[in-house]
Amino acid sequence: MAETILEIRNLTTGFLSDQGMVKATDRVSLTLDKGQTLCVVGESGSGKSVTALSVVRLVDYAGGVIMDGQILFNGEDLAQKRQSEMLRIRGSLIAMIFQDPMSALNPVFTVGDQIAEVLQAHKHLNRKEAWHKSVEMLRLVGIPAPEIRAKQYPYEMSGGMCQRVVIAMALSCNPQLLIADEPTTALDVTVQAQILELLLQLKREFRMSMLLITHDMGVAAEVADRIAVMYAGTVVEEGTVEEIFGHPRHPYTMGLLRSIPGMDGNRGEELYTIKGAIPPISRLPSGCRFHSRCPYVMETCREKEPPLLETAAGHKAACWLSGTVGATQSATAAEDQQEREAVNGTGTEVGLP
Ligand SMILES: Nc1ncnc2c1ncn2[C@@H]1O[C@H](COP(=O)(O)OP(=O)(O)O)[C@@H](O)[C@H]1O
Ligand code: SF4
Ligand SMILES: [Mg+2]
Structure with a gap:
């Protein structure tokens, strides 16, 4: 069995606002095995950076409070560490790279x-x-x-x-663990590829594990062993890169995949965008946080939050249509939707998967 270097359990990090404590991450659980790369993907504002900053406890300096959960690094809970201990850990065991090198x-x-x-x-x-x-x-x-x-x-x-x-x-x-938060986003496209390649090469040479944050599914496809998709502070889907790209279960993941330039199905078409915007953490909707943007929304979705459930070995999704029983329903719904689009000749904005 692979050895785990980082296990985040139910991490909830909040910020004090006019409305009281608002949660930027809500019960986030992630696992990174030694020598592997876990990519955390999602649109801007989904809680990726807050998750990373919580792991290294730099979130404390940004006014964030770890309200609940554990951050087990080699079995030790970083959520319980004093900043003096974190200073040592950040310099020697865990390193972090941010978007803007300057x-x-x-x-x-x-x-x-x-x-x-x-x-x-x-x-x-x-x-x-x-x-x-x-x-x-x-x-x-x-x-x-x-x-x-x-x-x-x-x-x-x-x-x-x-x-x-x-x-x-x-x-x-x-370091044993490298956390890279959008390390190539601020760079030219050609330089981006070189820096990604460099990171991968160094990861192998230094025998590191890597937590790589990106809003770009194309980047995740290049480097990830596993992918966690975040939306509005929660993990909505998690699995191997093959599972996520080959059998996405969550409509949000499907939308992100369709938004990748040059992916099968969108060559020559206007690039797909998921309608609407991610909700602010101070005004999260009831039920499924994605419901206002989801083409499959049902009554239940507006009322009850779907739990993150295993849909296949090592693959989890939080959607009422993609639970253990619903995996096939989701695929069927996607097919139905595509058929409707084909029949109605609707544009790229209509129907998600
Ligand atoms: N220092 C902060 N104070 C208050 N809210 C914050 C702070 N940092 C982040 N947030 C909020 O937390 C949410 C998640 O932010 P972030 O983790 O930076 O998203 P991402 O990295 O996925 O783009 C956003 O709604 C953002 O506005
Ligand atoms: S739970 Fe409902 S609204 Fe949420 S992603 Fe699944 S189908 Fe869409
Ligand atoms: Mg960020």
Whole structure:
């Protein structure tokens, strides 16, 4: 059996607002096995970043409160740790990369100095050793002429180069777990592919596990072993990359898949978009949170929240049509819908799957 490095159980993180505590994640449960990549996908505002920030407890500094749940990292509950302990864990065992590399770099220090500082603090190297290692790290992440680049400031580098520096900094302490939150979103398309490839290569070399957050299903398809789909603070579907792409059970996942440019079925067509918008966490609807946007909505959906249930081995979905019994119903509903579209000649906005 695969060994688990991170197990999030029923994580509920809230923020204080005018309406009292509002939940940005609600009973989120995720499991990441050693050496694997778990991708968390979903539209903007679905709670992906709050989940990641909760794991490393940086959410505390953003005004977030872990209201319930456990974050078991190698069996130890990070939700119960003091910030002084988290400081040590963040520097050495868990590293995090964010969307904007500039926010992670200090503009007034050279990139070499910034990596060296991390190494001095966490690996107790002296200045010379730390500088030498930081040049090595820059070489490892594919920065040409690293001896010269190490003496440069972030503003002298492109966005892609800066993200490489951030990756070098994150990996300099040899973490067991890398959390990357939209690490390629701010970069040019060609650079995105290079950075993804680099992350995958380094993950293998460093024998790391990776929690990768992305709004882009195309990225998840490239890198994930397992995928968790989040919507309005909850996990609505979770499974292997093959299951999620081959047999999606939740209408929201189906919509995300149809929105990928170049996916079978939408070549040459206007790109599909899921109608409507994700609800704000202060005004979540009753029942299924997706019901106002779902073409399959039934009366039950408006009243009762569907639980996350196993639909196939290792594949879960939270939809009244895709529970253990309903998996076939969902497929049938999808077929019915497609047939209706074919008969009625309706446009891309009508009918989800
Ligand atoms: N610091 C904060 N204070 C209040 N609400 C927040 C804060 N950070 C995030 N949220 C809210 O939590 C929800 C989830 O946000 P987030 O995790 O950033 O979404 P995602 O990363 O999936 O785009 C959003 O509704 C967002 O407005
Ligand atoms: S529970 Fe109902 S509204 Fe929610 S996704 Fe399933 S069919 Fe749609
Ligand atoms: Mg985010």
